[in-house]
Amino acid sequence: xxxxxxxxxxxxxxxxxxxxxxxxxxxxxxxxxxxxxxxxxxxxxxxxxxxxxxxxxxxxxxxxxxxxxxxxxxxxxxxxxxxxxxxxxxxxxxxxxxxxxxxxxxxxxxxxxxxxxxxxxxxxxxxxxxxxxxxxxxxxxxxxxxxxxxxxxxxxxxxxxxxxxxxxxxxxxxxxxxxxxxxxxxxxxxxxxxxxxxxxxxxxxxxxxxxxxxxxxxxxxxxxxxxxxxxxxxxxxxxxxxxxxxxxxxxxxxxxxxxxxxxxxxxxxxxxxxxxxxxxxxxxxxxxxxxxxxxxxxxxxxxxxxxxxxxxxxxxxxxxxxxxxxxxx
Amino acid sequence: xxxxxxxxxxxxxxxxxxxxxxxxxxxxxxxxxxxxxxxxxxxxxxxxxxxxxxxxxxxxxxxxxxxxxxxxxxxxxxxxxxxxxxxxxxxxxxxxxxxxxxxxxxxxxxxxxxxxxxxxxxxxxxxxxxxxxxxxxxxxxxxxxxxxxxxxxxxxxxxxxxxxxxxxxxxxxxxxxxxxxxxxxxxxxxxxxxxxxxxxxxxxxxxxxxxxxxxxxxxxxxxxxxxxxxxxxxxxxxxxxxxxxxxxxxx
Numbered sequence: 001x002x003x004x005x006x007x008x009x010x011x012x013x014x015x016x017x018x019x020x021x022x023x024x025x026x027x028x029x030x031x032x033x034x035x036x037x038x039x040x041x042x043x044x045x046x047x048x049x050x051x052x053x054x055x056x057x058x059x060x061x062x063x064x065x066x067x068x069x070x071x072x073x074x075x076x077x078x079x080x081x082x083x084x085x086x087x088x089x090x091x092x093x094x095x096x097x098x099x100x101x102x103x104x105x106x107x108x109x110x111x112x113x114x115x116x117x118x119x120x121x122x123x124x125x126x127x128x129x130x131x132x133x134x135x136x137x138x139x140x141x142x143x144x145x146x147x148x149x150x151x152x153x154x155x156x157x158x159x160x161x162x163x164x165x166x167x168x169x170x171x172x173x174x175x176x177x178x179x180x181x182x183x184x185x186x187x188x189x190x191x192x193x194x195x196x197x198x199x200x201x202x203x204x205x206x207x208x209x210x211x212x213x214x215x216x217x218x219x220x221x222x223x224x225x226x227x228x229x230x231x232x233x234x235x236x237x238x239x240x241x242x243x244x245x246x247x248x249x250x251x252x253x254x255x256x257x258x259x260x261x262x263x264x265x266x267x268x269x270x271x272x273x274x275x276x277x278x279x280x281x282x283x284x285x286x287x288x289x290x291x292x293x294x295x296x297x298x299x300x301x302x303x304x305x306x307x308x309x310x311x312x313x314x315x316x317x318x319x320x321x322x323x324x325x326x327x328x329x
Numbered sequence: 330x331x332x333x334x335x336x337x338x339x340x341x342x343x344x345x346x347x348x349x350x351x352x353x354x355x356x357x358x359x360x361x362x363x364x365x366x367x368x369x370x371x372x373x374x375x376x377x378x379x380x381x382x383x384x385x386x387x388x389x390x391x392x393x394x395x396x397x398x399x400x401x402x403x404x405x406x407x408x409x410x411x412x413x414x415x416x417x418x419x420x421x422x423x424x425x426x427x428x429x430x431x432x433x434x435x436x437x438x439x440x441x442x443x444x445x446x447x448x449x450x451x452x453x454x455x456x457x458x459x460x461x462x463x464x465x466x467x468x469x470x471x472x473x474x475x476x477x478x479x480x481x482x483x484x485x486x487x488x489x490x491x492x493x494x495x496x497x498x499x500x501x502x503x504x505x506x507x508x509x510x511x512x513x514x515x516x517x518x519x520x521x522x523x524x525x526x527x528x529x530x531x532x533x534x535x536x537x538x539x540x541x542x543x544x545x546x547x548x549x550x551x552x553x554x555x556x557x558x559x560x561x562x563x564x565x566x567x568x569x570x571x572x573x574x575x576x577x578x579x580x
Contacts, residue, residue, distance in 0.1 A: 064358070064363070067357065067358035067366075068358050071357050071358035071359075073571075074354045074355075074357060075351060075354065075355060075564075075567050075568060076567055076568065076570045076571050077571065078400070078571040078572035078580035079396045079400060079572060079580055080377065080378075080381045080395055080396055080399065082580060083377060084374055084377055084378060084381075087354055087357065087370055087373055087374045087377070088370075088374055090357050090358060090370065091357060091366075091367055091370030091371060091374070094357065094358060094363055094366045094367050094370065095367050097363060098363045098364065098367065101363075136571045136580075186580075189579055189580055190580075193578050193579060193580075194575055194578045196574065196575060196578075197575070197578055197580075302358075302359065305359070306358075306359040306360070306361070309359075309361070309418065309419075309420070310360065310361020310362065310365075310420055311361075312361075312480055312481060312484060313361035313362060313365070313420055313474065313481070314361065314362060315478070315480065315481075316473070316474050316477035316478055316480065316481035317362070317473065317474075317477065
C-alpha cells in the first residue's frame with residue numbers, strides 16, 4: 001500500500017561516500033543523470049544500496065502490516081459485493097509485499113531476514129497502520145484516502161533510478177487504482193446513505209485526518225538533508241510537495257460529499273495555489289513511529305504470531321541442502 | 330422437477346461454499362508464508378463467489394436476493410455441513426480441511442455437470458474450471474508437507490485424525506436425496522461418498538499419512554438439517570455485524 005522515505009536515517013557504519021571509487025561513482029551518477037535505470041548487477045555506492053534496501057523493505061513491511069487492519073473486516077463486510085472486493089484488495093496488498101520483498105532481495109538482503117527485522121522491531125513500516133480500523137467506515141476511508149496517498153507517493157517513486165523498484169511500483173499503482181475506486185465507492189455509499197452511515201463515515205474521517213496528514217512525513221523544514229538522495233533519484237519529491245498534491249486532489253472530493261475535515265484552517269490560498277493547514281502534531285508522529293502508537297504492539301504481535309505459528313511450514317518447505325541464492329546479485 | 334428438493338440441494342451447496350470461503354478468508358494476512366496468504370485469499374474469493382452464484386439460482390426459484398440469503402438468515406436455517414464451521418488458527422487443520430473439502434467438491438461438481446436441472450449443470454461446469462486449481466493447490470501442499478519431515482507429517486496426521494470423520498458430514502443425505510437422485514439432479518450421497526473415500530484414501534497414503542477409522546462418522550451429521558456446531562452462530566454474528574446495523578441500507 002505505501003512506502004516512503006519520509007524520515008531519513010543517516011548512519012556512518014558502512015562505506016563513506018568519500019571512500020567510494022571516484023571513477024565508478026562518476027559513471028553511476030552520469031547514468032542516473034541520463035535517466036537510465038540502475039540494475040541489480042550494476043555497481044552502486046554503499047549508501048545508495050543501503051537507503052534503497054531500507055526504503056523497499058519498509059514499503060514491503062507496510063504492505064503486509066497494512067493487510068491487518070483491513071483484513072479483520074473481511075469477515076464482517078456487509079454483503080457479497082464488499083466482501084469479495086475487500087478480499088481481493090487485501091490479497092493485492094499481500095501480493096505487493098511479496099513483489100517488493102523480491103525487489104529488495106535484488107539488493108542482497110534475504111526476505112526471511114527482512115521479516116525477522118520487522119518482528120524484532122529493527123525495521124519500520126508506515127506509521128499509518130498503527131491506528132485501529134474502528135468501524136466499517138474506517139476501512140472505507142483507508143481504502144480511499146490512504147490508498148490515494150500511497151498512489152501519490154508511489155507514482156512519484158516509480159520515476160526513481162532503481163529498475164526493479166520502479167517496475168514493481170508501476171504494477172502496484174495499477175492495482176492500487178482499483179483499490180481507490182473501491183474505497184471511493186464505499187465512502188460514497190456511506191456518505192449518501194442513512195444518517196447513521198453518514199455519521200459513521202464522518203467520524204472515521206475525523207479519526208484518520210491526522211494520520212493522513214502524517215502519512216507524507218514531517219515538513220521539509222524539519223527533515224534531514226537529502227540532497228544526495230535527490231540527486232540519485234532515490235527521493236523524488238519532498239514530503240510537503242506530496243502532501244500538497246494529495247490535498248489538491250482529494251480535499252475537493254471530500255467536500256463534494258459534504259463531509260467536513262477537522263481542521264478549521266484548511267483552505268487553498270488563492271494567490272499561491274497552495275493548501276494551508278494546521279500542522280499535525282509531529283510529536284505524536286514521532287511517538288507512534290517509535291513504537292508508542294495505539295496498535296504498534298498488536299500489529300507486531302500478530303505478525304510474530306503468524307511467523308511462529310507458521311514456522312513449521314517454512315521448515316518443511318525449505319530444502320536444507322540448497323544454499324540461499326539472492327536473485328540477480 | 331421437484332423444486333423443493335432442488336432448493337434443499339442448492340442451500341446445502343451454497344451454505345457450504347459461503348462458510349468454507351469465509352473460514353479460508355481468515356488466513357489473509359496471517360498465513361505461514363506470504364504465498365499461502367495469497368493462495369487462500371484467492372481461493373476464498375472463488376468460494377464466496379460460487380456461493381453467490383448458487384444463491385442466485387435460489388433467487389431465480391423464488392427465494393430472496395443472494396445478500397439476504399447469505400447475510401440475513403439465522404444459524405439454524407443454514408444447511409452447511411459441520412466440517413466448514415470449525416474455526417482454526419492451525420494451518421495443518423486448514424490445509425487438511427481444504428483438501429478433504431476440495432476433493433468432495435470436485436466429485437460433486439463432476440456429477441452436477443450432468444444434472445438434469447440445466448441451470449445447475451451449467452453453473453457446475455463453469456465452477457469446475459476454477460475449482461481445478463484449488464484441488465491442485467491442496468494436493469501439492471498435502472503431498473509436500475506430508476512427506477517433508479517428521480514434524481510436518483505429524484501435524485498433518487493429527488489434523489487428519491480429527492477431521493476425517495467430520496468430513497463425512499459433507500455426504501449427509503436429506504429427505505430430498507431420493508427424489509433428487511430419481512430425477513437425476515444429483516446422485517445419492519452414498520455414491521459420492523464412496524468415490525470420495527476411494528480417492529482420498531489412496532492419495533493420503535501416497536502422502537505418507539494413515540487414513541483414520543471413520544466408524545463414528547454419523548456423529549458429525551446434522552448440518553444438513555440445521556444442527557450445527559456451537560461455532561456457527563458466532564461466525565454468523567460476525568459476518569452480519571455490519572449489515573445488521575441497518576439491513577435496509579445500501580452498503
